[in-house]
Amino acid sequence: xxxxxxxxxxxxxxxxxxxxxxxxxxxxxxxxxxxxxxxxxxxxxxxxxxxxxxxxxxxxxxxxxxxxxxxxxxxxxxxxxxxxxxxxxxxxxxxxxxxxxxxxxxxxxxxxxxxxxxxxxxxxxxxxxxxxxxxxxxxxxxxxxxxxxxxxxxxxxxxxxxxxxxxxxxxxxxxxxxxxxxxxxxxxxxxxxxxxxxxxxxxxxxxxxxxxxxxxxxxxxxxxxxxxxxxxxxxxxxxxxxxxxxxxxxxxxxxxxxxxxxxxxxxxxxxxxxxxxxxxxxxxxxxxxxxxxxxxxxxxxxxxxxxxxxxxxxxxx
Numbered sequence: 001x002x003x004x005x006x007x008x009x010x011x012x013x014x015x016x017x018x019x020x021x022x023x024x025x026x027x028x029x030x031x032x033x034x035x036x037x038x039x040x041x042x043x044x045x046x047x048x049x050x051x052x053x054x055x056x057x058x059x060x061x062x063x064x065x066x067x068x069x070x071x072x073x074x075x076x077x078x079x080x081x082x083x084x085x086x087x088x089x090x091x092x093x094x095x096x097x098x099x100x101x102x103x104x105x106x107x108x109x110x111x112x113x114x115x116x117x118x119x120x121x122x123x124x125x126x127x128x129x130x131x132x133x134x135x136x137x138x139x140x141x142x143x144x145x146x147x148x149x150x151x152x153x154x155x156x157x158x159x160x161x162x163x164x165x166x167x168x169x170x171x172x173x174x175x176x177x178x179x180x181x182x183x184x185x186x187x188x189x190x191x192x193x194x195x196x197x198x199x200x201x202x203x204x205x206x207x208x209x210x211x212x213x214x215x216x217x218x219x220x221x222x223x224x225x226x227x228x229x230x231x232x233x234x235x236x237x238x239x240x241x242x243x244x245x246x247x248x249x250x251x252x253x254x255x256x257x258x259x260x261x262x263x264x265x266x267x268x269x270x271x272x273x274x275x276x277x278x279x280x281x282x283x284x285x286x287x288x289x290x291x292x293x294x295x296x297x298x299x300x301x302x303x304x305x306x307x308x309x310x311x312x313x314x315x316x317x
Contacts, residue, residue, distance in 0.1 A: 150183030
């Protein structure tokens with residue numbers, strides 16, 4: 001049986017490339033470690049020395065606000081030296097290949113790469129060409145995976161709901177183009193959530209998604225009935241080829257999360273969104289800013305989760 005490329009010879013986490021295939025105990029290790037780091041983010045001095053002397057390179061080949069910034073904050077709170085590559089002024093614009101760029105950065109004594117790339121599989125490619133002393137974290141690759149977002153989302157759910165085994169979670173919207181949705185579904189099912197639903201128009205739901213153990217709904221009201229968590233997704237217009245929807249207004253009428261639709265869920269159901277939000281397209285402002293929304297808490301917990309991933313990788317180096 002081929003060894004998971006994310007795991008070392010003893011089953012320890014060596015890279016974080018995708019949640020798919022990671023064992024439950026590693027996911028719980030990350031969540032438990034993140035819990036210990038939440039208190040660090042609440043201190044006056046928000047630093048621990050776990051990555052002192054280590055160099056973390058942020059390689060973002062796609063735009064990002066939350067992910068890039070929280071990775072930078074996380075690394076600095078672990079006392080690492082952080083280098084942010086400006087792709088627009090890098091040698092990539094002169095024709096240098098991705099692997100040559102990374103090889104040159106590795107020669108500068110990099111310890112960890114955090115990679116976001118438009119091409120699915122780019123972080124895997126980099127990881128295969130690195131020595132065992134260098135760790136790679138996937139910060140989002142094409143339509144494939146966004147593992148730390150999936151982890152911070154399940155951390156948020158665990159923080160408020162505690163027991164995964166009693167929950168029904170709905171993932172709503174553009175599942176077809178969402179790397180976040182894939183990572184969330186893998187994390188939720190691995191952690192024992194008994195029912196994961198995906199809700200959206202037929203044009204935005206992958207045909208074979210039931211193989212991941214989810215239930216598919218095309219009617220928003222039916223899909224939200226009795227759920228404990230509602231995870232809204234952004235329409236990924238930049239990844240769509242051709243017109244998959246009549247209009248943004250029509251989409252909101254059918255699949256936008258309004259207070260009336262949220263009332264179909266259980267009382268106290270969490271409202272989540274990985275961002276960036278398009279208000280009035282997938283979510284009503286009254287819901288996004290309402291008492292059931294934990295959207296900003298996701299961002300806060302994201303720092304602790306990313307600290308946990310980097311600390312575990314550095315400890316296994």
